[in-house]
Amino acid sequence: MTIESMIKRIQDITRQDAGINGDAQRIEQLVWMLFLKIYDAKEEFWEFEEDDYESIIPEEFKWRNWAVDHKDGKALTGEELLHFINNKLFPTLKNLEVNENTARRAAVVKDIFQDANNFMKNGVLLRQIINILNEVDFTEYDDRHSFNDVYELILKDLQSAGNSGEFYSPRPCTDFIVEMLEPKIGEKVADFACGTGGFLISAINHMREHVKSTEDMDKLQNGLYGIEKKPLPYLLATTNMILHDIDTPRIDHDNSLGKSVRDYKESDRFDVIIMNPPYGGVEESSIQNNFPVELRTSETADLFMALIIYRLKQNGRCGVILPDGFLFGTDNAKVAIKKKLLEECNLHTIIRLPGGVFAPYTSISTNILFFDKSGPTQETWYYEHQVGYGTKTYSKTKPIRHNDFKNEREWWNNREENEVAWKVSMDEIIANNFNLDFKNPSKAQEEALLSSEEYVERLKEAIKESNDLVQKLEAALKA
Missing domain, CATH: 3.40.50.150 (Vaccinia Virus protein VP39)
Known part of the structure; x- marks a missing residue:
């Protein structure tokens, strides 16, 4: 899969959703998901490197525990996925407990979600986008750095x-x-x-x-x-x-x-x-x-x-x-x-x-x-x-x-x-x-x-x- 085709597939899907109004919302919708996936890959590395690492994100809400489709028929989709994101995931991440002792790399999660929004109204289409994002393995060096090109394309889309x-x-x-x-x-x-x-x-x-x-x-x-x-x-x-x-x-x-x-x-x-x-x-x-x-x-x-x-x-x-x-x-x-x-x-x-x-x-x-x-x-x-x-x-x-x-x-x-x-x-x-x-x-x-x-x-x-x-x-x- 080429970088361009991946972006095109995601854009084509978001254009079908009644909740997305314009490129700016399309990009914001994509980026909060990207953030969670990238952050989850970082956490896997920190967990391996640091014996005492503790995540600010509760287990249920880590990307690996709700977004990955294991092909066992249990992956969240449709109304069930929308309910989880709108009524559980977003409220939890927006209200994470942060104080002066919270590490910057942890506090950033709450900062990001304070103003983030889920615009999509079709849970089936949302599942399709999540599955496409999961085709990239951010724990692999080559995948992660080739994705820089994908991100650059996303940023260029802002010009339109x-x-x-x-x-x-x-x-x-x-x-x-x-x-x-x-x-x-x-x-x-x-x-x-x-x-x-x-x-x-x-x-x-x-x-x-x-x-x-x-x-x-x-x-x-x-x-x-x-x-x-x-x-x-x-x-x-x-x-x-x-x-x-x-x-x-x-x-x-x-x-x-x-x-x-x-x-x-x-x-x-x-x-x-x-x-x-x-x-x-x-x-x-x-x-x-x-x-x-x-x-x-x-x-x-x-x-x-x-x-x-x-x-x-x-x-x-x-x-x-x-x-x-x-x-x-x-x-x-x-x-x-x-x-x-x-x-x-x-x-x-x-x-x-x-x-x-x-x-x-x-x-x-x-x-x-x-x-x-x-x-x-x-x-x-x-x-x-x-x-x-x-x-x-x-x-x-x-x-x-x-x-x-x-x-x-x-x-x-x-x-x-x-x-x-x-x-x-x-x-x-x-x-x-x-x-x-x-x-x-x-x-x-x-x-x-x-x-x-x-x-x-x-x-x-x-x-x-x-x-x-x-x-x-x-x-x-x-x-």
């Missing part, structure tokens, strides 16, 4: 699942950013809006090559940290980490912006921060109040940029994907955040990505900002990414690929200005009122035509700035 597409960053982008930042074993690595965990998985794959001992593996596991606000991507990220042999994933189901930046201590800072914050979100005033007055804005991505500056260690490194709006925005808060970034960090590189990298979720142009906390910015290099297909933009049928970053990799350590690379001094940035939207000078003579999406994005930015000014005026009048 409405707003859920925001949870997935293309793997070529996450791998490239991690490769350029070179996180090392023993360093603390974080993603404050981790979605499905793509950046953290890229970091794991990069550092795993340097694991030489059990101590190294412990350092790798303990050095990874993620936060995700929404239930579905949190479930996906945690399962993804366990699937990649991170037995105690430190993924918090929380809002990274929900704490005052003034409360962060040195122990709350990280050596490497890698992320793709959500764009276009609007944060309420209670969240904005967690930041100094001059940095307060309703734009989610801007607040994440401010957060990163506060949580990056001295000499720490960061790679973050941001839309063009952050570069050219001129409202007071955006300018203040960029000024703080350039004065406290060395913004050494901006990779200008074309439209379509995140198609079909959004077609707006984005950028990868690389900076470190080694001192203030002196100059910033720009590199205009070239679409590997010879077209101007990427699309759903022509997605970005790993090899498309070949030119950036070759240029990175031997920088020279050319037709796609140029540098801008800090004096030029200041003279431009901290507008970082510097165009390729080799194309300065070309007519500056914006795509319709870019016009809309700039219009939205102007409207948002106007609304912010109106809000400030209203607040001043009330005062």
Whole structure:
């Protein structure tokens, strides 16, 4: 059975069920089952390795004791299976007893099921899916690691699942950013809006090559940290980490912006921060109040940029994907955040990505900002990414690929200005009122035509700035 055929079989079955409404529910339905099966395989290993291992899951509710069909006619199916899952399994796992002494790898079970749902209404179809999942043996190394490809296909499906597409960053982008930042074993690595965990998985794959001992593996596991606000991507990220042999994933189901930046201590800072914050979100005033007055804005991505500056260690490194709006925005808060970034960090590189990298979720142009906390910015290099297909933009049928970053990799350590690379001094940035939207000078003579999406994005930015000014005026009048 091929990976693609397995996914197709499961999708075909879920489409027959009246309880499943859309791709997002289909994926959530599949992933809680995957989590239980993967966790059960992990428990078999822990039981073998640790004489005193005790499971947080009661025996009756372990995957091996209710989901496996032994072909003896006793396997749960139909209404009996639905009754067991809805009235016994879910209530039990949602209400597991957890306290400060509970191991993280055990507590994660309750965390996962707090917001999980069983959408399926046909117990016979549900049994068919469970049987397909049982064709994969997660205790076998080859099966488990080949299933990583299955999981990657599931995550890519999110790009077609409405707003859920925001949870997935293309793997070529996450791998490239991690490769350029070179996180090392023993360093603390974080993603404050981790979605499905793509950046953290890229970091794991990069550092795993340097694991030489059990101590190294412990350092790798303990050095990874993620936060995700929404239930579905949190479930996906945690399962993804366990699937990649991170037995105690430190993924918090929380809002990274929900704490005052003034409360962060040195122990709350990280050596490497890698992320793709959500764009276009609007944060309420209670969240904005967690930041100094001059940095307060309703734009989610801007607040994440401010957060990163506060949580990056001295000499720490960061790679973050941001839309063009952050570069050219001129409202007071955006300018203040960029000024703080350039004065406290060395913004050494901006990779200008074309439209379509995140198609079909959004077609707006984005950028990868690389900076470190080694001192203030002196100059910033720009590199205009070239679409590997010879077209101007990427699309759903022509997605970005790993090899498309070949030119950036070759240029990175031997920088020279050319037709796609140029540098801008800090004096030029200041003279431009901290507008970082510097165009390729080799194309300065070309007519500056914006795509319709870019016009809309700039219009939205102007409207948002106007609304912010109106809000400030209203607040001043009330005062």
